[in-house]
Amino acid sequence: MLPALILFVVYVIYPIVQSISYSFYEWDGIGPKYFIGFQNYIDLYYDPQFWTALWNxxxxxxxxxxxxxxxxxxxxFLNQEVLGIxxxxxxxxxxxxISQVIIGIVFAWFYDPGYGLLKIIVGFFGFDPIPVLADExxxxxxxxxxxxWPQIAYTMILFLTGLNxxxxxQIEAARMDGAKGWTMLRHVILPQLRPATFIAIVVTVIGALRSFDLVASMTAGGPYGSSTVLAYFMYEQAIFNYRMGYGAAIATVLFLIMLIYIAFxxxxxxKDERG
Structure with missing residues (x-):
């Protein structure tokens, strides 16, 4: 395990520690760094764009x-043996x-109020087009x-693996005792799917918190910054505004939220397993 552990420390643990340390500096990414303590976090607290990104x-x-x-x-529904399943x-x-960028482009076409499929659908019911991506x-x-759309597909595969x-x-014994339908699902199937459920929750939380590709490809945080998220806000501040320390502070906040959520x-x- 030593080679894998070394790679993990070098490419995961060290960058995390380095990013946290950068959050205490004022740095443009090129010139010298200036230690400013918790000033980046204080600026975050008074930045309305940060609270918009956090709420999103x-x-x-x-x-x-x-x-x-x-x-x-x-x-x-799909866990059955029928022809063509x-x-x-x-x-x-x-x-x-499918690439997240491709999904973003496809849904941008879908939402387009001029020629998108959504316009055709709502028009069929007599409603005006809805400018989804232009409405704050x-x-x-x-x-x-x-x-x-893709996240549901991933959790579906995790649960299919668990069902297999x-x-x-246990299922046969439950059937002999008369269990079926919701009773079978709740007391026999779901307890055995607990590991798959945990993994599905973890990857879903990570997917929600690291949401970047879709925001970047569909709106670039607009309109007027109303759709920005922490990951895109971090990228915007660090790359476009040359505020690497400020971006590192945003990344640290995002990391802590993810850590607390998954640890919970x-x-x-x-606790349930011990019970």
Missing amino acids: NILWLVFFMLAVPIGLGIAL RAVKSLFFFPFV TLVTYGIIAAGL NLQPE FLWRML
Whole structure:
């Protein structure tokens, strides 16, 4: 394990520590660094754009969690032996293997109020076109919907893998005791899917918090910064505004949110297993 551990320390642990240390400096990424203590974090507190990005990340976290139950439902639907089911599974999984940038472009076309498919759909019901990506109140929800499409596919595959590893003797014993439907799902299947559920929650949380590609390709944080998220805000400050220290502070906040969120679910899972 030593080679893998060395690579992990060099390419994961060290950059994390280095990024946290940069957050205490004023640095343009090229010239000398100046130690300023917690000033970057103080500036973040008084930056309204930071709070907009943080609120959008909270929305991403809340609505991205829909991928877990929807993915489970689709997995249960597809977990059957019928002719052509493998082709159907491939179609459901296909969104996950597409580049996030391509998904962003496709959904930008879909939302286009001039010629997009959404315009045709709402027009069929007699409504005016909805400029989703130009509306400050709708744009974040539109991007989240685009991100949910591949995320649901990924959680579906995780649950399908878990369903294939169920213990048949437990299911058969439950059937002999008269369990079926919701009772079978709740008391026999879901407990065995706990590891898959934990992994699905973790990857969904990480996917929500590191949301960048879709924001960059669909709106670039607009309109007027209303759809920006912490990852894109960090990129914008560090690369375009030459504020590497400020960007590192944003990255540190994002890292802590992710760490706390995942640690909470890990603690809950360990507590349930001990119980």
